Amino acid sequence: MENQTISPRQFMFIVILFTIGSSILIVPTPMAALAKQDAWLSVILSVMAGLLLVFLYNKIGESAKGKTFIQASTYAFGAWFGRLFSVFYLIFIYILAALVLRNIGDFMTTQIIPETPLQFTHILFLLVVIAGAYLGVQVIGRSAEIFIPWLILLLLFMVLSITPQISIDNLKPVLGNGILPVVKTSNIVIGTPFLEMVTLLMIFPYVKESKKTSHAWLLGALMGGGVLLLITLLCLLVLGPDLTALNAYPTYKVGEKINIAGFLEGLEIIIAIIWMITIFFKLIVLYYASSVGIAQFLKLKDHRPLLLPLGMGMVVLSIIAYPDVAYFETFVGETWMSYALTHGLILPLILWAGLAIKNKKSNNT
Amino acid sequence: MKQDSKGASSNSSSNTAVSEKLLSSLDENMNIIEQKLGKSSDLVIRRVSISKTACAVVYIDGLVDKDTVQEYVMEALMLDLPSHRTSAKHLYDKIKKASLPIGELSEVEEFAHLLNRLLSGETLLLIDKEAKALVASTKGWRDRGVQESTSESVIRGPKEAFNETLRTNTALLRRKIRDPNLRMDAKRIGKMTQTDIAVAYIEGTAEDSVIKEVHARLDQIDIDGVLESGYIEEYIQDAQYSPFPTIYYSEKPDAIAAGILEGRVAIIVDGTPDVLLVPALFVNFFQSSEDYYQRADIGTLIRLLRLVCFSIALFMPSLYIAFTTFHQEMIPAPLLISLAAQREGVPFPAFVEAMIMELTFEILREAGIRLPKPVGSAVSIVGALVLGQSAVQAGLVSPAMVIVVAITAISSFVFPAYNMAIPIRMLRFIFMFLAATFGLYGIILGLIALVFHLCSLQSFGVPYMSPFAPIVAKDQKDVLIRFPHWGLFTRPTSTAKKNQKRTNPSSKES
Numbered sequence: 001m002e003n004q005t006i007s008p009r010q011f012m013f014i015v016i017l018f019t020i021g022s023s024i025l026i027v028p029t030p031m032a033a034l035a036k037q038d039a040w041l042s043v044i045l046s047v048m049a050g051l052l053l054v055f056l057y058n059k060i061g062e063s064a065k066g067k068t069f070i071q072a073s074t075y076a077f078g079a080w081f082g083r084l085f086s087v088f089y090l091i092f093i094y095i096l097a098a099l100v101l102r103n104i105g106d107f108m109t110t111q112i113i114p115e116t117p118l119q120f121t122h123i124l125f126l127l128v129v130i131a132g133a134y135l136g137v138q139v140i141g142r143s144a145e146i147f148i149p150w151l152i153l154l155l156l157f158m159v160l161s162i163t164p165q166i167s168i169d170n171l172k173p174v175l176g177n178g179i180l181p182v183v184k185t186s187n188i189v190i191g192t193p194f195l196e197m198v199t200l201l202m203i204f205p206y207v208k209e210s211k212k213t214s215h216a217w218l219l220g221a222l223m224g225g226g227v228l229l230l231i232t233l234l235c236l237l238v239l240g241p242d243l244t245a246l247n248a249y250p251t252y253k254v255g256e257k258i259n260i261a262g263f264l265e266g267l268e269i270i271i272a273i274i275w276m277i278t279i280f281f282k283l284i285v286l287y288y289a290s291s292v293g294i295a296q297f298l299k300l301k302d303h304r305p306l307l308l309p310l311g312m313g314m315v316v317l318s319i320i321a322y323p324d325v326a327y328f329e330t331f332v333g334e335t336w337m338s339y340a341l342t343h344g345l346i347l348p349l350i351l352w353a354g355l356a357i358k359n360k361k362s363n364n365t
Numbered sequence: 366m367k368q369d370s371k372g373a374s375s376n377s378s379s380n381t382a383v384s385e386k387l388l389s390s391l392d393e394n395m396n397i398i399e400q401k402l403g404k405s406s407d408l409v410i411r412r413v414s415i416s417k418t419a420c421a422v423v424y425i426d427g428l429v430d431k432d433t434v435q436e437y438v439m440e441a442l443m444l445d446l447p448s449h450r451t452s453a454k455h456l457y458d459k460i461k462k463a464s465l466p467i468g469e470l471s472e473v474e475e476f477a478h479l480l481n482r483l484l485s486g487e488t489l490l491l492i493d494k495e496a497k498a499l500v501a502s503t504k505g506w507r508d509r510g511v512q513e514s515t516s517e518s519v520i521r522g523p524k525e526a527f528n529e530t531l532r533t534n535t536a537l538l539r540r541k542i543r544d545p546n547l548r549m550d551a552k553r554i555g556k557m558t559q560t561d562i563a564v565a566y567i568e569g570t571a572e573d574s575v576i577k578e579v580h581a582r583l584d585q586i587d588i589d590g591v592l593e594s595g596y597i598e599e600y601i602q603d604a605q606y607s608p609f610p611t612i613y614y615s616e617k618p619d620a621i622a623a624g625i626l627e628g629r630v631a632i633i634v635d636g637t638p639d640v641l642l643v644p645a646l647f648v649n650f651f652q653s654s655e656d657y658y659q660r661a662d663i664g665t666l667i668r669l670l671r672l673v674c675f676s677i678a679l680f681m682p683s684l685y686i687a688f689t690t691f692h693q694e695m696i697p698a699p700l701l702i703s704l705a706a707q708r709e710g711v712p713f714p715a716f717v718e719a720m721i722m723e724l725t726f727e728i729l730r731e732a733g734i735r736l737p738k739p740v741g742s743a744v745s746i747v748g749a750l751v752l753g754q755s756a757v758q759a760g761l762v763s764p765a766m767v768i769v770v771a772i773t774a775i776s777s778f779v780f781p782a783y784n785m786a787i788p789i790r791m792l793r794f795i796f797m798f799l800a801a802t803f804g805l806y807g808i809i810l811g812l813i814a815l816v817f818h819l820c821s822l823q824s825f826g827v828p829y830m831s832p833f834a835p836i837v838a839k840d841q842k843d844v845l846i847r848f849p850h851w852g853l854f855t856r857p858t859s860t861a862k863k864n865q866k867r868t869n870p871s872s873k874e875s
Contacts (some may be wrong), residue, residue, distance in 0.1 A: 007835060009835075009836065010835065035739065108806050111803050112692070112806055112808050113691060113803060113805075116803060116804075116806075120803075121803075121806065124807065124810055125805060125810060126807075128813055128814045128817075130809050131814055131817065132813075132814075132817045134676060135817060135820075139817055139820045139821045141834075141835075142818050142820035142828065142830060142834035142835060143813075143816050143820045143834065144829065145833065145835060145836050146819075146820065146832040146833055146834045147816065148818050188529075203728055207383045249463065261695055264697070265697055266694065266695035266696065268506075268695075269692070272805070272809075273809055276806070276810070276813075277809075277813065280810075280813055291483045302652065
């Protein structure tokens with residue numbers, strides 16, 4: 001397929017960007033609605049659960065021995081059942097990509113460019129994604145290396161400049177409603193982004209020095225989770241749990257509160273930039289994975305001819321995927337977990353078992 | 366100012382097509398030469414008779430150093446030789462071994478080589494009954510001499526610049542680098558111009574793969590003429606469809622020598638002062654040789670300033686458009702009021718206003734370069750007064766727009782490399798268009814696309830954005846910040862993997 005490789009560090013950066021991805025945009029609201037002031041505790045819980053998931057994915061990636069998810073499933077289950085198996089995986093990634101595209105479109109058309117139609121926002125975004133996916137995984141990895149320092153600087157700037165507005169009282173009482181809501185709420189962050197990380201099994205084989213890959217994946221997930229924790233904490237500390245739950249984009253609201261020396265205001269644009277970059281990387285990984293996956297599914301030599309047609313489908317799918325943001329919030333809070341669990345945990349587990357049996361067989365013969 | 370310079374290496378000749386051998390009759394040989402060259406007015410043929418043997422001296426007037434020909438060829442042949450009695454039989458050997466007091470003397474047996482040497486400024490000596498000719502190196506034509514650099518000026522550091530003669534340029538490099546490993550591989554490109562080219566690098570420091578690649582790409586060039594290094598650049602550059610340059614050029618010997626010391630390969634083309642340097646990374650275009658002559662802290666600050674200017678030159682007009690048309694709420698209220706008041710009477714939307722001003726400025730700048738110097742001041746008056754002040758007074762553009770255009774323009778002059786300023790000028794208009802249609806959303810997407818494009822480029826196998834992407838921690842010491850010279854203890858890994866060590870860290874007394 002492609003001879004391009006990425007370094008473990010580039011993979012780690014991609015994982016960080018993927019983890020922050022769209023979660024930074026959509027996670028705090030439902031978390032604060034359900035767990036109130038303890039939402040940050042559930043983020044910690046879900047990061048820990050997420051690390052376990054990553055551990056599992058790493059095991060699968062290692063036992064796949066340089067094959068992507070699609071190649072591994074045809075290897076383990078044969079051409080027909082393996083294909084059937086991959087269809088679920090591919091549809092999961094493709095729909096997820098459409099949802100992520102809609103997330104950024106919704107945000108942009110409600111907050112930044114209200115006059116622009118949703119379709120054009122999507123088309124422009126997707127055009128850049130397609131151009132990036134055309135260039136391949138190596139360029140994606142290198143670009144991640146360029147953006148990560150900027151992201152850190154922007155985050156640091158945001159955190160420092162919002163510090164005066166922090167009020168610790170917003171977190172009290174800790175565990176006021178008992179531990180149960182905290183545990184229950186943690187499923188949101190487990191579902192977005194940790195279960196979605198199963199996508200990265202499509203990129204896993206392109207990482208050279210595969211021994212360091214699992215380390216990089218774990219570290220990346222941890223750092224990305226750390227940023228999610230930081231963002232949730234900031235929302236709670238600055239806005240309080242009630243305002244966080246009421247706002248569609250609480251992080252953006254936090255940015256609006258920044259005020260330096262009474263003159264520098266309106267720095268919420270920094271948040272918008274961070275989102276655009278992280279969502280871009282999440283989307284490009286999903287898009288690349290789905291196009292490479294479909295190419296491997298159809299045994300094509302090159303995934304590039306698929307990029308444009310897939311994009312046309314995605315623009316339509318992203319518009320009809322859900323009618324409004326309220327619907328989507330319910331969907332994320334109630335349905336997504338079980339949907340993601342099926343594809344992010346059960347499918348990989350089956351694949352893992354299949355690979356284990358197949359490997360053992362080939363060892364014996 | 367007259368300076369005698371020797372032309373290119375005379376041992377190589379790319380014209381290796383099967384060619385006729387010289388004949389043993391002088392008359393026939395001369396007929397063929399005259400026939401091949403036609404009746405050119407600068408062809409000088411002097412027939413002489415030495416020891417009763419007919420000989421001919423042939424050279425091209427203007428390409429040879431007349432004094433050399435006079436003193437060391439003509440006088441030697443006509444005055445010194447006859448005084449020793451030489452038999453016709455041994456005349457050729459005598460002349461070759463003893464009579465011509467010239468450093469570079471060689472034999473040629475084929476017409477193609479003969480003409481080639483003649484046309485590069487050497488003097489031919491043909492002798493009757495000999496099927497070969499002696500070629501004396503008498504190259505020497507007028508050139509500009511080594512003068513101060515006009516396109517890259519510095520406050521501190523050497524002022525000299527390359528000139529149009531290859532040999533002078535290689536000498537300038539040799540004078541800076543006395544390392545015996547400095548190689549100057551000769552090449553000749555251009556079917557008609559037969560332009561001499563030298564590929565300079567330090568053996569053992571430069572990457573073998575890069576040297577090989579440079580030679581391979583140069584050998585593939587098939588063109589009738591090479592008049593400037595730009596011809597070569599377009600043939601061998603990696604990114605044919607990118608606005609960004611992947612080959613660095615400079616007319617300053619110190620900049621090129623610094624590149625060679627870092628393991629890069631220089632390509633010197635006869636006839637132009639601009640020497641190419643490969644591989645070229647994105648960051649190279651933001652570094653000036655002066656960064657290394659000023660103290661480290663100053664050098665660092667200047668580099669950071671250049672990066673700031675890079676972003677201003679690229680994004681300032683588009684940000685202005687985006688903020689004034691789409692995101693007024695993000696501008697602080699007092700500033701917004703002042704901006705709105707200025708734009709009150711302006712009939713155009715911000716995008717049109719910005720386009721008019723930017724285009725006008727580009728026209729002014731281009732006119733400023735082409736115009737003869739005495740007229741230049743007129744252009745600046747027209748630019749400053751008519752387009753700046755009067756346009757504002759007439760209510761066509763807002764004063765804020767003039768400020769934006771002015772700061773953008775000045776920022777784009779900051780880059781030491783002119784060929785990096787051009788893509789920024791072009792991309793600025795694309796970003797302005799994106800800002801006018803999609804606001805900040807468009808600008809950020811454009812930026813992401815730009816970064817992806819830059820990351821996809823490479824120059825002779827080296828990733829263009831290195832050492833940022835892929836990150837090379839070791840190389841960061843000489844990119845955004847410049848460490849003091851004693852701290853630059855390794856060469857960049859991207860260009861000199863083999864010979865890393867540059868200085869002994871303990872060589873600085875603490």
